[in-house]
Structure formats: structure tokens, C-alpha cells
Amino acid sequence: MDIVRYLSQSEVKAHLKLEKAPSEGTARKWPKRMEFRYGTGKNGMYIDGHEREDISEKPEPVQKGEGASIMVSDFCSPDLGWLQSKNGETEARILFKAGKSRDGYFSCEDLCQQIELAIEPFEDHFPGTAIAAFGFDNAPGHQKWADDALSARYMPKYPKKWTGKKGIRMRNGILPNGQQQEFYYPDNHPEFGGCFKGMKKILEERGLTREANLNAECDKFKCPDPNAACCCRQVLFNQPDFIAQKPAIVELIESHGHIAFFYPKFHCELNFIEQCWGYAKFQYRMLPWTKKEAEMEKNIWESLDKVDTEKMRR
Structure with a gap:
């Protein structure tokens, strides 16, 4: 029909x-x-017909381009355009020269630093009068937790000299009564000074004495039921404060009093910024090929600026 x-x-x-x-x-x-x-559809794969028997020529992978490349990261709004302060002196846009021997690779930490840059010009336009809603692609890098985030994945069951990612101590948890729960013994503890308490002790302090005597985890952490109280690790995963753990960029934005959300997975067409990128790339392709990075940067900047507020609204 x-x-x-x-x-x-x-x-x-x-x-x-x-x-x-x-x-x-x-x-x-x-x-x-x-x-x-x-x-x-299986595995989210896109099938374009090349696999059909009547197509004799097999597709060959093609490099994205020759020579150096420059990555752009920016924030745009149908109200403000590309995000910058009222006087134009501060803006959220950054150019990043990705590569092992260049600027490295754009990480969640880099994005958090850029978000700090983006919040400042927004609040310059609306000082204390508006809340920004920051939308992000649902990419794995955007879902990354802070280095001290709550996670039971690698916790030992018993007291041990242990830290989370990058040697950083895990933040405090929240007990059922709403009080803070410290996960580490004080440095002056007579037996376990400075040690991580372990899952058994953490569960006992939460009143879960029966669960504290379970095995640390099921075989290869493949629990038969993700909601079952089958092992210490799964029980902690289902604790309210662990479930409520948010990605680092969300925590950062909310700490400034603003809102963060993620677009649905695999639906970039719902994100109007993709159309902004597409128009900017179209403008860039109309320019002569560049041989110097300085010229490339200049062309990138000018091509992005051709996407004005009216086009973003459309």
C-alpha cells in the first residue's frame, strides 16, 4: 500500500x-x-547488492584519502549557529590533526575539554537564563565513563591494593540510606590500610550478607540471568548507584546545570548536524586541492562558516 x-x-x-x-x-x-x-536485519549490516551472483566485479577497499587529514569537532544550534561567544572571540570549534605522530587520537578526555569550551559561549548568550541541551551521536567513545566511575567489573572480592582505571581510586558509592559508602579502608587501618574493601565487605555494609557469601562471579561472568543474585559482581551491577552511573560527558554537562542526551544508534539522519557536515564538505570539494595544511585549515574554516543559521534550521 x-x-x-x-x-x-x-x-x-x-x-x-x-x-x-x-x-x-x-x-x-x-x-x-x-x-x-x-x-x-542481522548484525546491522548494510547490503548493497555486491554479494549477488550476477555481480562479477568484487568491491575493493579504498583509502579515505591521500596525505594528511584534519578532523573537525564543533557544536551547532538552530538558534545560535556554530557555537561562539557574542563577540566572536571564543568558539567551540577545534581542528584536530589525528595520527600517532601528530595530535594523537580524539578521545573522550578531548571531548570533555571541548565541552568546557562550548558551555562558556552558550552561557555568554544566556547568562543564567537558559539551559542547553547537548545532543551526541550514540558512539562508544561518547559513552565512556569517568576514570573513577562505579563499576563492579574488575573488583576483587576481598581486601586488596586495587584501583580502577589508570590507577585512580573509585569514587564512593551510595548506601541504601543515602549516605556515602567509602570503598577503601583509611590509611591508618591496622590491617588493610589504604586497601580496597572488596565486594564482600561492600555488600555486607549494604545489608546484603547472604549475597556477600556468593562466588565473586559466574563462569566468565556469563550469568544465566542479568537480574539474578547469582554472584557478587552481578549483585553489585544491579545496585541503584551502579545502575545510575552516567557517561563522563553527561556528568560534566549536568555538573554545569545543563542537559545531555544521545541520538538513537545508527540513526545519523535524525541528527541535523550530519546535514551541516555534508553541506560543509560539499563546499570544501568545490575548492582546489590543497598542498599545505595551513591552506587546508583555512578552507575548512571557510567551508563550515558557509553553513549559516538559516541552513541549519532547514
Whole structure:
């Protein structure tokens, strides 16, 4: 019926030189003859027809480009355009020369630093009068937790000299009564000075004495039921404060009194900034090839600035 409705439009019939739209029966036959089938896509893969037997030439991987490249990261708004202060002296845009021997690789830490830059010009436009809603692609790097975030994944069961990521101590948890729960013994403790308490002790302090005597984790942490109290690790994973753990960029933005959200996975077309990038890339491709990075940076900047607020709104 979608096919029938689409082909019933006067402009479509005129374009395809159709006297009338096909019947529903004919529309049902078309997908079958074109070898379309109803079903669930597997692994999120996009199939473009190259795998068909009647396509003899096999696709070859092509490099993204030759020579050096420059990465751009920026924030845009249909209200403010590319984010910058009122006087234009402070802006959120950064150019990043990705590569092992260059600026390295754009990490969550780099994004957090840029977010700090972005919040300042927004608050310059709306000093204490508006809340910003920062939207991000649902990429793994954007979901990264802070180095001291709550996670039971590698916790030892018993007291041990242990820290989380990068040798940083894990932050305090929250007990059922709302009080802070310290995960480390004080340095002057007679037996375990400065040690991590371990999952057993943490669970006991939460009143979960039976769960504290479970095994540290199920075989290879493949629990039969993610909601079951089958091992110490799974019990902690299901504790309210562990469940409430947010990505680092969300914690940062909320600490400034603003909001952060993520677009649905694999739906970049819902994010209008993708169209902004596309238009900027179109402008860049119209320019002559560059041989110097300084010239490349200048062209990138000018191409992005051609995406004005009106185009962002459209």
C-alpha cells in the first residue's frame, strides 16, 4: 500500500509517465520479483547488492584519502549557529590533526575539554537564563565513563591494593540510606590500610550478607540471568548507584546545570548536524586541492562558516 500511495501522487505519475497508479495486487508482486523479503536485519549490516551472483566485479577497499587529514569537532544550534561567544572571540570549534605522530587520537578526555569550551559561549548568550541541551551521536567513545566511575567489573572480592582505571581510586558509592559508602579502608587501618574493601565487605555494609557469601562471579561472568543474585559482581551491577552511573560527558554537562542526551544508534539522519557536515564538505570539494595544511585549515574554516543559521534550521 505504501507503493500504491507513493505512485498515486500526481508529480510521481508525471515523472514516471504513468497514466494511473498500480493496483495493490501488482504492488505486491513487484517486491517479490525484485527478491525483497520481509525479515529482521542481522548484525546491522548494510547490503548493497555486491554479494549477488550476477555481480562479477568484487568491491575493493579504498583509502579515505591521500596525505594528511584534519578532523573537525564543533557544536551547532538552530538558534545560535556554530557555537561562539557574542563577540566572536571564543568558539567551540577545534581542528584536530589525528595520527600517532601528530595530535594523537580524539578521545573522550578531548571531548570533555571541548565541552568546557562550548558551555562558556552558550552561557555568554544566556547568562543564567537558559539551559542547553547537548545532543551526541550514540558512539562508544561518547559513552565512556569517568576514570573513577562505579563499576563492579574488575573488583576483587576481598581486601586488596586495587584501583580502577589508570590507577585512580573509585569514587564512593551510595548506601541504601543515602549516605556515602567509602570503598577503601583509611590509611591508618591496622590491617588493610589504604586497601580496597572488596565486594564482600561492600555488600555486607549494604545489608546484603547472604549475597556477600556468593562466588565473586559466574563462569566468565556469563550469568544465566542479568537480574539474578547469582554472584557478587552481578549483585553489585544491579545496585541503584551502579545502575545510575552516567557517561563522563553527561556528568560534566549536568555538573554545569545543563542537559545531555544521545541520538538513537545508527540513526545519523535524525541528527541535523550530519546535514551541516555534508553541506560543509560539499563546499570544501568545490575548492582546489590543497598542498599545505595551513591552506587546508583555512578552507575548512571557510567551508563550515558557509553553513549559516538559516541552513541549519532547514
